[in-house]
Amino acid sequence: MKTNNNTLLYILFIAVFAILLPAGYLSGLLSVNTISVWGRYFCFAIAALGIDLIWGYTGILSMCQAFFFCLGSYGIAMHLLLKKTAAAGAVLPDFMAWNKIETLPFFWQPFQSFGWSLVLCLLIPAVFAFIVGFVLFRSRIKGVYMAIITQALTLAMWLIFLRNETNLGGTNGLTDFSTILGFPLSSSSVKLGLYMISFAVLCGAYFCCYRITHSKFGRVLQAIRDSESRVSYTAYKVVDYKLAVFVVAALLAAVGGMLYLPQTGIITPGRMDVKASVEMVMWVALGGRGNLKGAVIGALLVNFLYSICTSLFPDSWLFILGFLFVITVLYFDKGFMGLVDSIKQRFSATRFKTPQTTH
Amino acid sequence: MNTSLRMLMCCFLLLPLFSAGQDSASIYTAQLLQPPADSVRTQAIGRLAALRIPATFPLLMAINDKKLYLLDQKAVTVDSKPTGEGTYRLYSLYPDNTLLTNSSGQPLLLPLSALKTVDIPRGDRLQLAGIAPLLNLFSNDAQKRTLAYSQLKNTGDSATLSILQAALAKETNADALRTGKDVLYAAQLYKATTTANANAYIDSIGDNWSDNAPVLLRNYAKAGFLNQETAHYAAAKAISLEKRYDSLQRIQNFFSGLSLGSILILIALGLSIVYGLAGIINMAHGEFMMIGAYTTYCTQVFFTHTLGIPQTDIFFLCALPLSFIVAGAMGWILERLVIRHLYAKPLESLLATWGVSLILIQTARLLFGDLTAVKTPQLLSGGWQVSPHLTLPYNRIFIIVLTLIMVLFTYLMLFRTRLGLQIRAVTQNRQMSACLGIETRRVASITFFIGSGLAGLAGCAITLIGNVVPDMGQTYIVDSFLVVVTGGVGKLAGTIFSGLGIGFFTKISESFFQAVYGKVFILLFIMLFMQYKPKGLFPDKGRIAED
Numbered sequence: 054m055k056t057n058n059n060t061l062l063y064i065l066f067i068a069v070f071a072i073l074l075p076a077g078y079l080s081g082l083l084s085v086n087t088i089s090v091w092g093r094y095f096c097f098a099i100a101a102l103g104i105d106l107i108w109g110y111t112g113i114l115s116m117c118q119a120f121f122f123c124l125g126s127y128g129i130a131m132h133l134l135l136k137k138t139a140a141a142g143a144v145l146p147d148f149m150a151w152n153k154i155e156t157l158p159f160f161w162q163p164f165q166s167f168g169w170s171l172v173l174c175l176l177i178p179a180v181f182a183f184i185v186g187f188v189l190f191r192s193r194i195k196g197v198y199m200a201i202i203t204q205a206l207t208l209a210m211w212l213i214f215l216r217n218e219t220n221l222g223g224t225n226g227l228t229d230f231s232t233i234l235g236f237p238l239s240s241s242s243v244k245l246g247l248y249m250i251s252f253a254v255l256c257g258a259y260f261c262c263y264r265i266t267h268s269k270f271g272r273v274l275q276a277i278r279d280s281e282s283r284v285s286y287t288a289y290k291v292v293d294y295k296l297a298v299f300v301v302a303a304l305l306a307a308v309g310g311m312l313y314l315p316q317t318g319i320i321t322p323g324r325m326d327v328k329a330s331v332e333m334v335m336w337v338a339l340g341g342r343g344n345l346k347g348a349v350i351g352a353l354l355v356n357f358l359y360s361i362c363t364s365l366f367p368d369s370w371l372f373i374l375g376f377l378f379v380i381t382v383l384y385f386d387k388g389f390m391g392l393v394d395s396i397k398q399r400f401s402a403t404r405f406k407t408p409q410t411t412h
Numbered sequence: 413m414n415t416s417l418r419m420l421m422c423c424f425l426l427l428p429l430f431s432a433g434q435d436s437a438s439i440y441t442a443q444l445l446q447p448p449a450d451s452v453r454t455q456a457i458g459r460l461a462a463l464r465i466p467a468t469f470p471l472l473m474a475i476n477d478k479k480l481y482l483l484d485q486k487a488v489t490v491d492s493k494p495t496g497e498g499t500y501r502l503y504s505l506y507p508d509n510t511l512l513t514n515s516s517g518q519p520l521l522l523p524l525s526a527l528k529t530v531d532i533p534r535g536d537r538l539q540l541a542g543i544a545p546l547l548n549l550f551s552n553d554a555q556k557r558t559l560a561y562s563q564l565k566n567t568g569d570s571a572t573l574s575i576l577q578a579a580l581a582k583e584t585n586a587d588a589l590r591t592g593k594d595v596l597y598a599a600q601l602y603k604a605t606t607t608a609n610a611n612a613y614i615d616s617i618g619d620n621w622s623d624n625a626p627v628l629l630r631n632y633a634k635a636g637f638l639n640q641e642t643a644h645y646a647a648a649k650a651i652s653l654e655k656r657y658d659s660l661q662r663i664q665n666f667f668s669g670l671s672l673g674s675i676l677i678l679i680a681l682g683l684s685i686v687y688g689l690a691g692i693i694n695m696a697h698g699e700f701m702m703i704g705a706y707t708t709y710c711t712q713v714f715f716t717h718t719l720g721i722p723q724t725d726i727f728f729l730c731a732l733p734l735s736f737i738v739a740g741a742m743g744w745i746l747e748r749l750v751i752r753h754l755y756a757k758p759l760e761s762l763l764a765t766w767g768v769s770l771i772l773i774q775t776a777r778l779l780f781g782d783l784t785a786v787k788t789p790q791l792l793s794g795g796w797q798v799s800p801h802l803t804l805p806y807n808r809i810f811i812i813v814l815t816l817i818m819v820l821f822t823y824l825m826l827f828r829t830r831l832g833l834q835i836r837a838v839t840q841n842r843q844m845s846a847c848l849g850i851e852t853r854r855v856a857s858i859t860f861f862i863g864s865g866l867a868g869l870a871g872c873a874i875t876l877i878g879n880v881v882p883d884m885g886q887t888y889i890v891d892s893f894l895v896v897v898t899g900g901v902g903k904l905a906g907t908i909f910s911g912l913g914i915g916f917f918t919k920i921s922e923s924f925f926q927a928v929y930g931k932v933f934i935l936l937f938i939m940l941f942m943q944y945k946p947k948g949l950f951p952d953k954g955r956i957a958e959d
Contacts, residue, residue, distance in 0.1 A: 114759050192943040197693050197758040201893045202939065208890050209932045216928055327890065331695075331766050338763055371774035378767020382760050383753050 085241040092248035095255045096313035098352040103305030104337045105348035112278030116204035119330035121178040121303040125310025126320040128174035131164040133230035182303035190292045214322040226321030341388030466578035469550040470509040481527035554585035561592040594622040610642040626650040660802045671808040673915020674815035678870035680895035682863030688839045688902015693762040696769040698885020700864040704735035704871025705880045725789035739868020740861040747860040776882040786875035807876035900948025
């Protein structure tokens with residue numbers, strides 16, 4: 054029964070996003086912007102999967118996922134900007150010339166090549182997550198302490214990225230790209246291609262996370278969430294498990310960020326301020342933590358709501374978001390998926406007149 | 413001593429010259445105010461400008477600024493800005509330049525319409541262009557005077573110096589006086605012919621200690637004007653001045669660290685108590701601060717507009733308790749509606765209170781717009797000038813004192829009252845205290861009231877040093893959480909120590925790096941510190957420490 058339900062959901066999901074939406078665009082019913090917007094939501098969903106792994110399954114509230122997301126975006130943005138500069142025949146990107154920089158900073162050099170950019174976009178967040186995770190988990194910082202310290206870390210990084218002298222574009226961020234691997238970013242077929250790639254990566258990431266959570270490794274993660282001390286008493290190296298999942302989550306966020314950038318065409322430090330990092334966690338909370346489907350649905354739903362609400366009643370979006378936060382936490386502990394489950398249960402209970410069972 | 417003697421001598425020498433000019437100046441002044449013909453006035457102004465008698469400068473200044481008026485046939489001028497209700501303070505111009513008072517000794521206030529404007533044509537005014545820099549020495553505006561003094565730098569002309577002396581003799585503003593003296597002493601130093609004389613002037617420059625003094629002395633030393641001895645003396649003086657300046661700067665840094673630390677303590681105090689008691693991460697704590705700040709703003713608006721009391725410090729006195737009560741009441745409501753369901757679920761409470769903070773910020777933005785400012789009470793504006801280069805602003809001192817008082821109150825509340833005993837009991841073990849008959853819910857809501865009230869008070873205090881904006885709480889919230897985490901949850905002493913520590917550390921690292929890198933540095937430091945003490949400065953000892 055349950056497997057059937059899941060398969061149906063997957064088929065529906067793939068049918069809508071891989072066939073219906075592109076078909077709608079090709080037949081002219083949907084504009085290419087709608088496609089691109091959904092492509093961006095997929096990127097958020099990829100990052101949300103990472104958050105679900107670390108928070109939903111392991112119980113570590115990490116507030117620096119937004120920062121890892123931005124690291125991925127910035128890496129790709131640097132590559133695209135260098136390519137555009139080279140095409141225009143200049144040596145330095147415009148904003149550096151305005152800041153009176155003479156030579157390309159050393160950390161921009163490797164981003165000349167696409168391959169290195171991809172590697173670095175994954176390597177830098179992973180190494181960063183490894184170091185931070187190692188320091189924090191080793192001293193058994195957990196729960197609230199972990200949340201606050203990672204939050205402060207994001208804040209500090211945000212402040213650094215805002216500065217002009219770090220040569221990352223300051224408040225304006227990096228923008229104004231033209232091509233990716235020689236394809237013009239503004240063309241609609243490239244946008245459709247990016248959409249499809251994002252969707253494919255999302256499906257791949259989901260599959261990986263599904264395998265992780267259903268493996269022995271994933272079971273240990275859930276055990277850590279439920280009682281960390283008991284796991285460590287049974288001779289599991291808790292720190293290693295936490296560190297591994299922290300790095301995986303960071304990688305997922307970075308992948309999301311890498312795909313996000315060519316579809317929006319701009320990355321600013323605003324993507325990783327305190328607000329953005331809490332909001333990312335909220336996607337998962339709203340969708341249903343500890344439930345991979347919930348994370349994806351939460352990310353898509355909140356962002357879809359955001360685009361609707363900000364165009365219809367811009368002033369009240371924060372009210373809506375705020376109330377959603379409060380109501381979800383207070384009444385729908387398991388988020389949207391939990392709500393669906395309980396409705397389903399009640400429905401089947403009345404239909405078959407069987408006593409409700411608790412799992 | 414030497415200086416004043418010299419000045420006196422100068423005055424004696426110039427006196428006959430002055431008195432001779434004085435008579436003709438009176439004649440020209442009279443001609444200027446009631447000219448029989450336009451040409452007479454033109455000539456009179458030209459002569460006055462040529463005579464360069466300091467006593468006539470206020471009058472010429474008024475002409476130059478087009479601010480010459482007649483009141484009962486006497487020449488007067490007005491302040492550059494009106495005093496509130498469109499009236500101006502008046503100054504007589506010649507023969508003496510003083511503030512006019514009414515019969516009861518108060519400054520005489522009149523609107524411009526009560527005065528008769530004297531129109532001087534532009535051609536006549538142009539005659540004053542040559543002595544305009546000197547005229548500014550007699551301006552009513554202290555800033556203009558300071559500028560005029562500094563423009564006289566490098567003049568050795570003795571006629572100009574005598575005018576400078578005359579201006580300094582009636583100078584009232586401390587900054588202007590320091591700048592003026594600096595220029596005067598420097599000119600005299602370069603003219604000095606004996607070593608003793610030169611050293612005396614170097615001492616005077618050192619005592620006067622303007623911003624420019626070390627550079628000035630160094631230049632003199634480099635030029636080696638008189639002899640090697642004075643040059644060495646000047647160089648030594650410059651070094652000692654710079655050393656003293658550095659040590660004062662250190663005190664200033666220490667002070668600003670103290671004031672930042674006390675703000676952090678004031679915010680973190682409530683946060684720490686609430687977190688310790690109920691296991692609640694209150695992300696909306698910063699917004700209670702914002703509510704306190706807006707309460708202060710509303711009180712000010714109420715006093716000035718509704719009650720019609722224009723300039724008074726009473727509003728701030730009323731705002732202090734009001735901001736505590738309003739923010740506390742909001743906190744109490746929040747506890748009733750939301751927090752109550754989230755006890756001992758810190759991560760959930762973090763997200764829910766974040767939602768609340770979004771709602772509160774947006775509400776404030778819709779109600780008040782994006783930027784409002786509270787006027788600092790007059791009593792707290794300005795500062796305590798410890799020495800020329802060390803000013804401790806009163807508002808910062810006030811914040812430090814307020815923090816001290818609030819910490820004391822919190823201490824007394826926690827350790828000397830029945831409620832405090834209950835709070836500490838619930839913090840240690842909620843179930844056990846409930847078993848022993850403590851109404852944990854009541855205790856929790858009272859604690860929440862106090863905690864939010866403390867944040868409101870912090871907000872009221874912060875209006876003294878910054879603008880009131882809807883998201884002002886966000887700037888402090890992460891920092892104050894760091895204070896709580898470093899200090900150890902629910903620990904009064906921990907909060908105080910870590911608040912002060914982070915405050916000092918921020919200011920010290922800011923003087924080495926830029927502010928942003930200082931912040932990053934602090935974060936790294938805290939992360940390393942947590943390696944060593946993962947439960948904060950003052951962890952619980954014994955078995956309750958385990959979870």
